[in-house]
Amino acid sequence: MASTITEKILAHASHQNEVAAGDFAIADVNYVMAHDSTAPLAIEAFYSITDKVFNKDKVIIVFDHFFPAPTVAGATLHQKSRKFVADQQLSGFFTNGVCHQLLVEKFVSPGDVVVGADSHTCTEGALGAFTTGLGSTDIGGSMATGKCWFKVPESLKFNLTGQTRKGVYAKDVILSIIGDVGADGALYKACEFTGDYVDNATVSSRLTLCNMAIEMGGKNGIIEADQKTLDFLGGRTGKIFRSDKEASYKDEYEIEVGELEPQVALPASVDNVKPVSAVEGRKIDQAFLGTCTNGRLEDIEVATKILKGKKIARNVRLIVSPASEDIYFAALEEGYLEALVKAGATVCNASCGPCIGRHEGVLCEGETCVSSMNRNFTGRMGDPKADIILASPATVAASALTGKIADPRDYM
Amino acid sequence: MRAWKFGDDINTDIITPGRYTVTTDKKRLSEIAFIEYRPEFVKQVKEGDVIVAGNNFGCGSSREHSPVAIKAAGVGAVVAKSFARIFFRNAINIGLPLFVCEDTEKIDDGDAVEIDFKTGEIRDKTKGLVLKVKPLPPFMQKIVDRGGLVEFLRSDGYDNV
Ligand code: SF4
Numbered sequence: 001m002a003s004t005i006t007e008k009i010l011a012h013a014s015h016q017n018e019v020a021a022g023d024f025a026i027a028d029v030n031y032v033m034a035h036d037s038t039a040p041l042a043i044e045a046f047y048s049i050t051d052k053v054f055n056k057d058k059v060i061i062v063f064d065h066f067f068p069a070p071t072v073a074g075a076t077l078h079q080k081s082r083k084f085v086a087d088q089q090l091s092g093f094f095t096n097g098v099c100h101q102l103l104v105e106k107f108v109s110p111g112d113v114v115v116g117a118d119s120h121t122c123t124e125g126a127l128g129a130f131t132t133g134l135g136s137t138d139i140g141g142s143m144a145t146g147k148c149w150f151k152v153p154e155s156l157k158f159n160l161t162g163q164t165r166k167g168v169y170a171k172d173v174i175l176s177i178i179g180d181v182g183a184d185g186a187l188y189k190a191c192e193f194t195g196d197y198v199d200n201a202t203v204s205s206r207l208t209l210c211n212m213a214i215e216m217g218g219k220n221g222i223i224e225a226d227q228k229t230l231d232f233l234g235g236r237t238g239k240i241f242r243s244d245k246e247a248s249y250k251d252e253y254e255i256e257v258g259e260l261e262p263q264v265a266l267p268a269s270v271d272n273v274k275p276v277s278a279v280e281g282r283k284i285d286q287a288f289l290g291t292c293t294n295g296r297l298e299d300i301e302v303a304t305k306i307l308k309g310k311k312i313a314r315n316v317r318l319i320v321s322p323a324s325e326d327i328y329f330a331a332l333e334e335g336y337l338e339a340l341v342k343a344g345a346t347v348c349n350a351s352c353g354p355c356i357g358r359h360e361g362v363l364c365e366g367e368t369c370v371s372s373m374n375r376n377f378t379g380r381m382g383d384p385k386a387d388i389i390l391a392s393p394a395t396v397a398a399s400a401l402t403g404k405i406a407d408p409r410d411y412m
Numbered sequence: 413m414r415a416w417k418f419g420d421d422i423n424t425d426i427i428t429p430g431r432y433t434v435t436t437d438k439k440r441l442s443e444i445a446f447i448e449y450r451p452e453f454v455k456q457v458k459e460g461d462v463i464v465a466g467n468n469f470g471c472g473s474s475r476e477h478s479p480v481a482i483k484a485a486g487v488g489a490v491v492a493k494s495f496a497r498i499f500f501r502n503a504i505n506i507g508l509p510l511f512v513c514e515d516t517e518k519i520d521d522g523d524a525v526e527i528d529f530k531t532g533e534i535r536d537k538t539k540g541l542v543l544k545v546k547p548l549p550p551f552m553q554k555i556v557d558r559g560g561l562v563e564f565l566r567s568d569g570y571d572n573v
Pocket residue numbers: 064065098099100118120290291292293351352355356373374
């Protein structure tokens with residue numbers, strides 16, 4: 001029977017010859033991840049099942065959502081997770097980047113099954129792996145057993161062709177897709193991205209595409225590994241799976257990206273997508289560049305090109321949080337961070353930063369932030385009466401420069 | 413039991429805003445359910461009340477705080493046209509009953525409703541309506557019957573499926 005890449009990986013991980021959409025599979029997992037916000041509940045679930053993790057090198061804890069701790073409550077949660085890391089002698093404990101970026105840089109290989117207690121674990125699928133976000137109890141169960149149950153998802157194919165115009169990026173492509181299919185358009189489904197646009201895209205851009213699969217309800221985002229993936233992985237090889245030509249998809253979307261304009265998602269749902277021209281000139285108070293969606297080197301580079309040698313608008317805060325320490329150092333070496341700080345940016349440690357409104361730049365009532373992140377839900381960055389507009393790093397930078405939502409093509 | 417009616421795409425930031433989820437304490441979580449979106453909810457919700465919603469209930473983050481908060485607030489079940497995937501798993505894993513029902517628009521906020529877990533029926537006593545819900549797949553039902561994933565793994569485990 002012809003299978004999709006997702007079906008093949010789940011069959012392999014559950015020791016079956018094949019599985020089809022709708023089947024239940026109990027799969028071995030290669031890595032289990034939880035972060036500072038979700039680990040405490042997972043640890044509670046874990047200890048009510050057993051007292052020893054299935055493999056101390058495959059359970060990974062990352063402090064990224066509120067690190068360093070901004071409150072006593074946060075510090076107390078950190079203490080609890082630190083004790084778990086020490087008691088279980090885990091080798092993978094990090095405080096220097098967003099969990100998904102660290103998994104991508106250090107762990108995930110093609111063909112892996114990876115579960116994380118964070119919805120954006122779909123990001124890592126850009127390396128040709130099956131990676132998905134789960135809740136804390138599921139993660140506690142996987143820490144204990146090294147396994148997880150899955151209902152094999154139906155797949156959607158997004159065949160992306162052509163080349164984006166100058167000033168238009170993977171973020172604009174995925175926002176436009178989400179605007180078309182809606183916030184529940186891919187509910188429970190595997191989102192497979194193919195086509196020459198994807199082939200030509202950098203690994204960083206592919207990660208941006210897969211990162212937002214969850215914003216249309218998807219179970220996982222996935223892109224077949226190619227030479228570019230292997231080059232990115234350095235020594236990690238994994239097992240490369242590809243979808244059969246005759247594999248069956250619930251729906252196939254043909255998307256030509258050549259005509260696309262820069263896109264924005266307006267408050268307060270990710271599928272409220274419009275071309276940037278629809279809100280050009282709207283005043284902003286804050287601009288945020290970072291996150292597992294768009295906090296990578298190429299994102300910081302794009303923003304730097306727009307801002308270098310200039311000053312951001314008065315009364316606008318520009319906050320930059322590189323997605324990992326490696327990216328932070330690379331951006332430092334390239335001179336990007338210096339240029340951004342000189343332009344008026346505040347550079348934070350490599351973490352989620354203000355993405356969930358707990359520290360490093362929360363919004364008050366009536367403010368608007370343009371952000372390179374993936375969610376614009378009410379209250380996400382602070383006060384529920386603050387607005388979040390999602391956009392590409394280029395649009396974020398151009399808007400910071402002018403103090404208003406701006407079309408980046410006018411500033412490149 | 414009172415029906416608490418919600419619309420489509422009720423996300424986890426609406427259910428339990430991220431700024432309030434720096435705790436795993438069930439009682440504290442129960443006090444923040446819908447705190448900004450519907451502040452009257454936690455004040456008035458009674459043991460066994462039912463949340464009735466549209467499509468994609470629980471979308472957004474993977475935070476388990478959301479179903480835990482709903483359950484701890486006393487809600488007996490959530491009925492929706494469809495659920496976001498992670499929320500659905502999480503609710504089953506912690507033993508919050510969920511039902512998929514295509515006709516939730518027929519139920520209004522404040523209606524008196526009753527769910528018969530055995531026959532898979534929701535009765536709207538205010539309107540005199542009986543609506544059907546979809547049964548869970550057997551594997552998931554088994555987890556729910558055990559009271560959640562933790563109990564399932566302790567009693568059955570993956571090796572005995
Ligand atoms: S950067 Fe934002 S979206 Fe990504 S893992 Fe952190 S909080 Fe979640």
